[in-house]
Each structure stands twice: as C-alpha cells, then as structure tokens.
Amino acid sequence: MRLFKLRDYQQETVDGIIKSIKKGNHAIMITSPPRTGKTVVMAEIARRATAKGNRVLFIVHRKEIVDQAKITFKQQSVNMKLCTLGMVQTFTRRVDKLKPPDLIFIDEAHHVLGKTYLRIINAFPRALKLLFTATPIRLNGKGFTDVVTDLVPGKQVSWLIKHKMLAPVDYYAPKAINVARLKVKRNGEFDTKSIEQAIKPKIYGNAVKNYKKLAAGKQAIAYCYNVASAEKLAAEFNRKGIKAASVSGNTPKDKRKQIINDYRNGKIMIVTNAELFTEGLDLPNVDCVIQLRPTQSLSLFLQFSMRSMNPRKGKRAVIIDHVGNVERFGLPTDDRNWTIQDTKSIKGTNNASSTEIKPVTVCEQCFATFYRTNDKCPFCGADLKREETIEVDEDAKLEKVEAIKRKERIDKILNDGLTNYVADKRPSELNNMEQLKAYAKLKGYKRGWIFYQAKQKGLIR
Structure with missing residues (x-):
C-alpha cells in the first residue's frame, strides 16, 4: 500500500x-x-x-x-x-x-x-x-x-509559489564584496585565491548583522567558500549568542550526523558549510539561506537559493546574498525555459545561458533586491542611485598580489575566463579592447575588425 x-x-x-x-x-x-x-x-x-x-x-x-x-x-x-x-x-x-x-x-x-x-x-x-x-x-x-x-x-518556480508548493521569498543582497577582484579559472568557476582577496575581513560581521536584521529567529544555512570561512562565520554567530555549527567534507561522519539532527530538532539555528548541502539532502526546516560563496554556476545558485523554499503555512523564505550572485543570474524565482541543446549555440531563445538577464537593483538602504521600475525603492521608499552592473572584471591585474613566477598561469586563467565571458555576447555588448581582442580571436576575425569596432565605440581615436 x-x-x-x-x-x-x-x-x-x-x-x-x-x-x-x-x-x-x-x-x-x-x-x-x-x-x-x-x-x-x-x-x-x-x-x-x-x-x-x-x-x-x-x-x-x-x-x-x-x-x-x-x-x-x-x-x-x-x-x-x-x-x-x-x-x-x-x-x-x-x-x-x-x-x-x-x-x-x-x-x-x-x-x-x-x-x-x-x-x-x-x-x-x-x-x-x-x-x-x-x-x-x-x-x-x-x-x-x-x-x-x-x-x-x-x-x-512562479507557478509553484502561486499554488503554495514552494514558499515565497524575500531576496536581499548587501554589496559586501569587491567584485572587481574576482578571477575565473579554466573550468569557469571563480579562483579561490581571488575570492579571499575580494571578500573584505568584515564580511563575517556583516553576515551576522544582516541575519539579525533580516531573518532573526529563522533557521539558516550559510554557504561559504572554504572550510576556514565556514568555521569563522560559525564562531562569529556563536559569539553573538546565536547557536551555530560548521560542517564540511572534513567533518567526521558521526559529528556531521549529530549537527544535522540538532539542526532538525531546533537546537542549532545556523549551519555554516563549505561544499555540502547543495544537492539532494533534505533539511525541511531551512527558512533562510546566506550566500557567502560567489559562483558562475546557475545550478549551484539555484540549489543554494531554493534550499530555503520548502513551503509552510504563512512562511516567507529569506535569502541574503552577500556576493552578488543575483547580479549574474537574476532572481531564483524567475521563469527559465530549459533546453538540452548546446546553450552557447542558441541565440535569441529563453534558455538558461543565452537569456539576457534583466538588471536587478539592490537598495543601499534596506538591501532589498528587485527589478527596478522607477527611482524609488518599493520596499523602503529610498531614492535609488544609478545602477552599475556587477560582474567579473577581466581587465584586473594580479601582479601586485601574486608571486611574479605565477604570472603566466594567472594570465592564462584570465584569458580563458575572458573568452568564456565574450562567447555569448554580441559585438555591441563588448566594452573594452581586451573583450574585442578575445572576441576576434574566438571568431577568427582579423585585426582590422578590432580596429573598426574600437573606433566605432570611441575606444581609440
């Protein structure tokens, strides 16, 4: 039966x-x-x-x-x-x-x-x-x-929320990261060293402060970029009187099981983790997700975000994005029409990679995240400043923070990341000489094409 x-x-x-x-x-x-x-x-x-x-x-x-x-x-x-x-x-x-x-x-x-x-x-x-x-x-x-x-x-997702199969969500994104420092590895993910450089030392204090302001009393999972950051964040929560524990792949199995059970039973409010709880594991009482790990993967982003959206009567999930992931992917509640085709070869379709993401605005006063329709925040009424898109800065140099002997490897990583960045772009979307050069190399265009485009864009006289 x-x-x-x-x-x-x-x-x-x-x-x-x-x-x-x-x-x-x-x-x-x-x-x-x-x-x-x-x-x-x-x-x-x-x-x-x-x-x-x-x-x-x-x-x-x-x-x-x-x-x-x-x-x-x-x-x-x-x-x-x-x-x-x-x-x-x-x-x-x-x-x-x-x-x-x-x-x-x-x-x-x-x-x-x-x-x-x-x-x-x-x-x-x-x-x-x-x-x-x-x-x-x-x-x-x-x-x-x-x-x-x-x-x-x-x-x-929108249909599932409307029919109460998923919880509605309030999405907040404090801008507590120097995104210009982020570098991309060959596989398209962010380089761990660059994440360490980009996240300011006070991020952990900000994470606790914003949790207390936006999600106090809600059980949360925090996704951190490495084991040390997960442990540091858990310690900060505990110092502020909020019961927290850190888990990772290094955590002994019995201890990890005990932490999960304590979380399910409400004895722990916050679980901080690195590389765990992204797929499959059922923790139904998660009401808040704290993102402290930037990612280039839409799959990871949605797994992170929707961990908090198990429905319950009267529930509103809270997502606090400290690393600008929403700037790359839009909101997790957006409709997405998937395809099994190569996403880079499809133009003009609403698939997950080729869709043009609508610009998302973050209010500097209340940190609410929304699609901008005017110059006022719909949540707190604050005046909105002119928006600047947050994305990886392929032109940033690493020489001052990395050993000189690693320069060639770093340059290759940056070049690979730049090639991935321009692959889905149109010439009109390219903004500097490095992007034009990478695009020309990818398409097999001659140097004259670069010169013509640069002249049209006013990059050269």
Whole structure:
C-alpha cells in the first residue's frame, strides 16, 4: 500500500514521461525546480516498473541521497528486490557485475556527461533511461543531446509559489564584496585565491548583522567558500549568542550526523558549510539561506537559493546574498525555459545561458533586491542611485598580489575566463579592447575588425 499520492503537478510529469516514451524516446531528461519532489516521482515510476517485474538501477553521486531515496522508495511500495540504489562511483567500478536493468534513473543528471556516468549508460544500451535534474545546464555550455533525445519540463518556480508548493521569498543582497577582484579559472568557476582577496575581513560581521536584521529567529544555512570561512562565520554567530555549527567534507561522519539532527530538532539555528548541502539532502526546516560563496554556476545558485523554499503555512523564505550572485543570474524565482541543446549555440531563445538577464537593483538602504521600475525603492521608499552592473572584471591585474613566477598561469586563467565571458555576447555588448581582442580571436576575425569596432565605440581615436 502506498503511503503517499502524487501531487497534480508531479502526476503531470509522470504523464509527460509516458507520452515521450510512446513517441519512441528511451533516454529522457526531466526537469523540476529544487524542493519539488523529484525523488517522489522516481519512486512512483519505480513502483510501477517493479510491479511488472522490471529491474531498476538508481544512480546518484552522494551517499546521503542514496539513504533518503531508499526510504522514499520503500514508502512507495517499490519492490526493493528488483531495485538497486547506489553511488555512481561504486557502480562504475563494478559495472560488469551489475544485473542488466530495464530502467535506469539518474539523479542530479546535469552531471551525466562525466565519464563515470557514461560508462554505466553505455553498458546498458537497451535500458530505458530517465535523467532528473533541476538545472540541465553546464558551465561550459555543452548540451545533453549525446545522451538524451527529449526533455520533459516541470512547472516553473512562479507557478509553484502561486499554488503554495514552494514558499515565497524575500531576496536581499548587501554589496559586501569587491567584485572587481574576482578571477575565473579554466573550468569557469571563480579562483579561490581571488575570492579571499575580494571578500573584505568584515564580511563575517556583516553576515551576522544582516541575519539579525533580516531573518532573526529563522533557521539558516550559510554557504561559504572554504572550510576556514565556514568555521569563522560559525564562531562569529556563536559569539553573538546565536547557536551555530560548521560542517564540511572534513567533518567526521558521526559529528556531521549529530549537527544535522540538532539542526532538525531546533537546537542549532545556523549551519555554516563549505561544499555540502547543495544537492539532494533534505533539511525541511531551512527558512533562510546566506550566500557567502560567489559562483558562475546557475545550478549551484539555484540549489543554494531554493534550499530555503520548502513551503509552510504563512512562511516567507529569506535569502541574503552577500556576493552578488543575483547580479549574474537574476532572481531564483524567475521563469527559465530549459533546453538540452548546446546553450552557447542558441541565440535569441529563453534558455538558461543565452537569456539576457534583466538588471536587478539592490537598495543601499534596506538591501532589498528587485527589478527596478522607477527611482524609488518599493520596499523602503529610498531614492535609488544609478545602477552599475556587477560582474567579473577581466581587465584586473594580479601582479601586485601574486608571486611574479605565477604570472603566466594567472594570465592564462584570465584569458580563458575572458573568452568564456565574450562567447555569448554580441559585438555591441563588448566594452573594452581586451573583450574585442578575445572576441576576434574566438571568431577568427582579423585585426582590422578590432580596429573598426574600437573606433566605432570611441575606444581609440
């Protein structure tokens, strides 16, 4: 006997998958925003599959997700004798020993282009493959058409909030970072050293102050950029009388479990962490998210932000963004129309990478974040100053803060980051000579094109 029934929007997803299969698709990506019950949908499909004697393989990349999925599958009366759940790291080592599945689930499937996943997928070409993710996008813009043939979209965040399936959110973004110092690594993520240089020493004090001002009494998770910053922030909260604990990949398993249990039971108000609690782990009583880690990944941004949006009657989630992530991605409540195509090759479509982000305004008086329509803050009524877009400054130099012997490596990182930055731009959106040079190199244009564009823009006389 099943212990829960699918919500209407979850049933729509199941129906969409069945419709896609009937069209001949056997490798399907399914999208649904974080906090909307992807595991519940998979459990229902697994129940139907095992009831017909089909063997199921469920692949994840974190042990905590395996443990939670097992509980949900059992609750939904899945025949566990026909269902194998485990981590991709384990399955890829013993793929030859696995019993051939009829159905493969892949959770957090934006990771699926990794070699470990592909090895498993390629080993079972006859299996139906259902790939679930909240964010079908990768930093390098690579699409998923090598792996899947169809996309089944879930409901938009705005719809889920309107129908009380997600909590509404108040988003605040104190500008407590020198964004011009941020540098980009080859993989598109920010360089850790540059994050350390960009975040001012008082950021931790500001984080506590703004939490007390904007989210006092709410249980929160703070996403920090490394272990030291997570520990420092937890110590600062404790000094201010707010019970906090820090966890990371270095935290012993038993201690981490105790911290999570204490948080769930309300004994701890704030958990600060580095590299944890971004995907899959269910902490339903999070009401506030504090972002102290800048990211170039829309996937990470949405995982960070929506951690606080589990619904509860009368609840409004609070997100405090100290690092300008909203400036790169817009608000987490924005509608996003996903695609499985290469995002860098699609122009003029409303996909996650090529969409032009509407400018977001941060009020300097109350830190509220919103889309600007006039010169007054809609929250506190303060006069708004002329907005300046916050983004990575590819022209910044590192020589004064880095050892000279590292100059060549740093220059390459910056050049790679600049190339990634201009790849989705039009010539009219390029603002300086370095951007024009990078764009010309990327497109194979001659030096004359750079000179002409620079002259048109008034960069040279």
